[in-house]
Amino acid sequence: MAKQYxxxxxxxxxxxxxxxxxCLLCRFTDNEFHPSHISTxxxxxxxxxxxxxxxxxxxxxxxxxxxxxxxxxTKQYYRRAQGIxxxxxxxxxxxxQHIMKWASDVDExxxxxxxxxxIGNKSDEEEKRQxxxxxxxxxxxxxxxxxxxTSASTNYNITESFxxxxxxxxxxxxxxxxxxxxxxxxxxxxxxxxxEEGITDGAAASQKGCWC
Amino acid sequence: GAQHPPLDPRIHRTFPKDTPKGNxxxxxxxSSFHEFARSTNxxxxxxxxxxxxxxxxxxxxxxPSTLHSVHQVPPLPLQQPSDTTREPDTGPxxxxxxxxxxxxxxxTNSVRSTLQKQQSLPVRPxxxxxxxxxxxxxxxxxxxxxxDKSRLDKFKYLLSCPNxxxxxxxxxxxxxxxxxxxxxxxxxxxxxxxxxxxxxxxVLKRKRDEYFGFIEQYYHSRTDExxxxxxxxxxxxxxxxxxxxxxxHLPIPLFDILERSFRILFIWAIRHPASGYVQGINDLVTxxxxxxxxxxxxxxxxxxxxxxxPLDTQRNIEAxxxxxxxxxxxxxxxxxxxxxxxxxxNVKALEELVSRIDEDIHxxxxxxxxxxxxxxxxxxxxxxxxxxxxxCTIRLWDTYQAEQEGFSHFHLYVCAAFxxxxxxxxxSMVDFxxxxxxxxxxxxxxxxxxxxxxxxxxxxxxxxxxxDAPNHYRR
Numbered sequence: 210m211a212k213q214y215x216x217x218x219x220x221x222x223x224x225x226x227x228x229x230x231x232c233l234l235c236r237f238t239d240n241e242f243h244p245s246h247i248s249t250x251x252x253x254x255x256x257x258x259x260x261x262x263x264x265x266x267x268x269x270x271x272x273x274x275x276x277x278x279x280x281x282x283t284k285q286y287y288r289r290a291q292g293i294x295x296x297x298x299x300x301x302x303x304x305x306q307h308i309m310k311w312a313s314d315v316d317e318x319x320x321x322x323x324x325x326x327x328i329g330n331k332s333d334e335e336e337k338r339q340x341x342x343x344x345x346x347x348x349x350x351x352x353x354x355x356x357x358x359t360s361a362s363t364n365y366n367i368t369e370s371f372x373x374x375x376x377x378x379x380x381x382x383x384x385x386x387x388x389x390x391x392x393x394x395x396x397x398x399x400x401x402x403x404x405e406e407g408i409t410d411g412a413a414a415s416q417k418g419c420w421c
Numbered sequence: 422g423a424q425h426p427p428l429d430p431r432i433h434r435t436f437p438k439d440t441p442k443g444n445x446x447x448x449x450x451x452s453s454f455h456e457f458a459r460s461t462n463x464x465x466x467x468x469x470x471x472x473x474x475x476x477x478x479x480x481x482x483x484x485p486s487t488l489h490s491v492h493q494v495p496p497l498p499l500q501q502p503s504d505t506t507r508e509p510d511t512g513p514x515x516x517x518x519x520x521x522x523x524x525x526x527x528x529t530n531s532v533r534s535t536l537q538k539q540q541s542l543p544v545r546p547x548x549x550x551x552x553x554x555x556x557x558x559x560x561x562x563x564x565x566x567x568x569d570k571s572r573l574d575k576f577k578y579l580l581s582c583p584n585x586x587x588x589x590x591x592x593x594x595x596x597x598x599x600x601x602x603x604x605x606x607x608x609x610x611x612x613x614x615x616x617x618x619x620x621x622x623x624v625l626k627r628k629r630d631e632y633f634g635f636i637e638q639y640y641h642s643r644t645d646e647x648x649x650x651x652x653x654x655x656x657x658x659x660x661x662x663x664x665x666x667x668x669x670h671l672p673i674p675l676f677d678i679l680e681r682s683f684r685i686l687f688i689w690a691i692r693h694p695a696s697g698y699v700q701g702i703n704d705l706v707t708x709x710x711x712x713x714x715x716x717x718x719x720x721x722x723x724x725x726x727x728x729x730x731p732l733d734t735q736r737n738i739e740a741x742x743x744x745x746x747x748x749x750x751x752x753x754x755x756x757x758x759x760x761x762x763x764x765x766x767n768v769k770a771l772e773e774l775v776s777r778i779d780e781d782i783h784x785x786x787x788x789x790x791x792x793x794x795x796x797x798x799x800x801x802x803x804x805x806x807x808x809x810x811x812x813c814t815i816r817l818w819d820t821y822q823a824e825q826e827g828f829s830h831f832h833l834y835v836c837a838a839f840x841x842x843x844x845x846x847x848x849s850m851v852d853f854x855x856x857x858x859x860x861x862x863x864x865x866x867x868x869x870x871x872x873x874x875x876x877x878x879x880x881x882x883x884x885x886x887x888x889d890a891p892n893h894y895r896r
Contacts, residue, residue, distance in 0.1 A: 226700070228659040248661040248700050251798035254857040269854065273533065274656060278699045279762040282798060 211297045212266035216386070218378055218399040219289055220371075222309050224296030225304040226275030229330040233296065234272050234363035237371050242362055249274045251282055259375055264386070266375055280314070287318035291399055292378045294370070296328040297345075299358065300337040305329075305344065312352060324377040328370055333360040337350055455485055544546055569599065585609060585616045594823035597816055597870065605717045607709070608741065610822035611748040617882070625737075632740040635688045643687055651698050655686045657777045662703045681739040682706055689747060696757035705749060708815050709742040715738040752829045756801060764801040768793050774837045774887060782840065789853045796860035800836050806826065809865050809873075816873045831884060838879035839863075839869075 222230040231249050234239050238255045253273040254270040258265055271290070273283040287293075297304040297310050308327065315325060327349040329340060342358060349356030355377070379386060382399055500530050566571075576599055579590050590609060598606045608614035643652045659679055685706050690698035717730055717738075753761035772793045776783040786793070799807050806814050817835070821827030840847075843863060850856045865872070 224681075245660055247807075248658050250701050250802050252795065254795065254854075256854045256858075262740075274700060278698045278757065278759070278761065280695075284795065287795070334654060408527055 212265075212396055212410060213350060214265040216379065217269065218262055218354075218375075218382075218396045219269045219271065220289040220294065220374060221273065221286055221290040223273055223283075223315070224294075225298070225301070225307050226326075226330040228275065228296045228298040228301065228304050229361050230275065230294075231272050231297050233271055233330060233359060233367060233415045234293070236361040236364055238270070240273045240364070242360070242364075249277060250253045252286055257371075259372060260368070261372065261375055261379060264379070266379065268375060268420060278286060284314065284318050284357045287315065288320065288355060290319060292324040292374045293319060294325070294326055294328050294374065296330055296352070297340065297405060298331050299329045299340045299345075300331055300334050304337040305340045305348075308348060322381050324381055325352070326370060326374045326377070327352070327354045327356045329358040330354070331360060331362070332358040332365055333363045361420070375411070443767040480578055525693055526571050538592065573599045573601060575605065581618075582608075583618050587616050587620070594819050596820075596874070598819045600715065603815075603819070604713050607712055607745060607818075607822060611745045613741070613744045613748055625741075628744055629740040631738055632688070632743050633736065635692070636684060639688055639691055640684060642691075646730055648687075648691060651687065651690050654700070655690070656704045656705070658700055659683050659686075662707065678710065681735070681742075682710070685739060685743045685746065688743065689750070693750070693754065696754055698756040699761075699802075701799075702750065702757065704806045706742055706746050708811065708818055709745045711811065713738045713741050713813060749828055752826065761802070763829075764798060765794075767801045767836075768797045770833055771797050771836055771840075774833065774883070775840060777887065778837065778883060779841055779844065780846060785848060786856070789850075789856055790854060791856050791860070795857060797836060797840075799861075800839070801832070804832060805836065805839065808863055810868060813865070813868050813870075813873045816870055817877070821875050830882065830888075834874060834880040834884040834888070837883055838876050841879070842876065 224230055226248070231246050231253070234253075235243065235246075238257045249272055251274055254269065255272065256267060256269050258263060260266070260268045271286050273279070273286065286390055293315055295308050297308050299305075312325070315323065327345060328391060329342070329345045345356050347357065348402070351393075355373055357366045357373070359366040359370055362365060378399070385397055385399065388397075563875070570595070575593055577595070578589075579585055580602060580719070585777040587609065590606065594606055594610060605614070613628070614621055642648060659682055662682070682703070686698055686703055689702070717734060739810055750757075753763060754769075755761075757763075772783075775793075785791075804814075805817065818827075821831060830887065848857065850859055
């Protein structure tokens, strides 16, 4: 049986309630857009397989609820992510200001080598814009992140931003990828690998972690 | 599930951000009310025939050993007469699902069908949450059987006594409340309305006045700095309320469901600062709203004019919904306080229960690293409302209100029964992804009274076996 994927990892969508996290995800995985999405409760799950650089990458994406009350629950998911989208809404100054809080939560709860990317969503709503593109650029630069303005509604920069984060995660785990290239039949489960490393707190774990 | 929300394609407008009073639906009024009635009438037109058949022998007072085998019977084929198999929410002409290109559409479809073939993954299309009346029985028409009639008479008798026997009322309500008497029965069972007939009018008036007193006292402060976050969050969520969506087709300037829902939630939130407003609470107001509205909407009257619903009536529905929702939330407030301990405990309890009643599923989850929190959080937070059509929630709540601690305790057993219900599908999944996609999108679209009746019967059996015997079956 042909293998379904070469590499598996987890991405997480974070940001204030109503910035469009679920819409970004639906556009990416199903190419659909629902203007009045019901609110996410807790954490939702979707997946998609991409091909990057000849590698079949299966991405599990966790879509979180933005309301503060849920953060006890959603923080439990940070630890096992390899990449994080920090999403704000360009029509909401408030959601932009909160990126700092989201970023510091990520620093506190996510693994050290987590890859992050900043997203300013709803770029089609230019007439309601409250956050200039330059502000987003600057913040991203300060944090050493890549930055995309996106629109789930018009399908602008969606695939680009997901692909970019996936590439970053791959690059950050290059060592393991090189191992993968040496092998043609195995799958690399970065998700499982990270966990192993987290538990044993040592590089030795990478020897046994993933080659299932 | 939240992945493919039950969007109603007829909703094209966005929620007006600063004026909850949308008034742009007027032109759609005639058809939209018809649609509304059609899409929600099943919510108050529940034929309890099936429930009675299934539940009569397992009334809480007697639990026959045959129950288990009843549950093992494979699901009945869903027979839907052709004249009632309408899919009101999938008309291609007015879908809001925007595809960027037809190619993409093809791709998505082919991916889906491939998935379906490979993993028999239940594909959940656009789900009409408040769906078809035809689900209720196989004949397609609500027929008042002799048994229904005598059940209804029993309720009518109990309700007309000078002092309604609440214990009797609970006993009869457990297996479903006839729609004609559901509004008053819910008011009584929730503890909102007194059992004493003479006091009812007085209490109703006092409570309704009290609610509008709160409105006067607090509502103007909704834009204050203190309540800014609450205001904003409810504002975002009202148009994203799951089962409320079909109700948006009412002529809103005449019956402002949005603003009334908003007020209910806002007043509740600021009067309960320990939890405040938490997403999901917005869903919980809808069943009350729909049931209390049902008193005034007669489905057979083709051109019922909602405009004729007097303001007082609208206000009463709002106040009654507020109080009944408050009673419900009183019992489960720790679901919504900091760190949501009620939910965390219930999810743990569910895990413990499942490990005892179905080791296969439990071990399967372990093997594929599925955590209960990943799917059951929403089950607890929204009382399964995101997993079931509204008509099923309403039927479920008949029983929850008939049970002592229905929402806070019995719900756990319902969740366990609900999980086991999908045993076959769960054990056929071959990886984590498949399991999570299944568990977050369980295909309950066709569920009606019969399925809920079976679910409740199984939940009752579990409760009977485990609630008072914590070590029973412990490994």
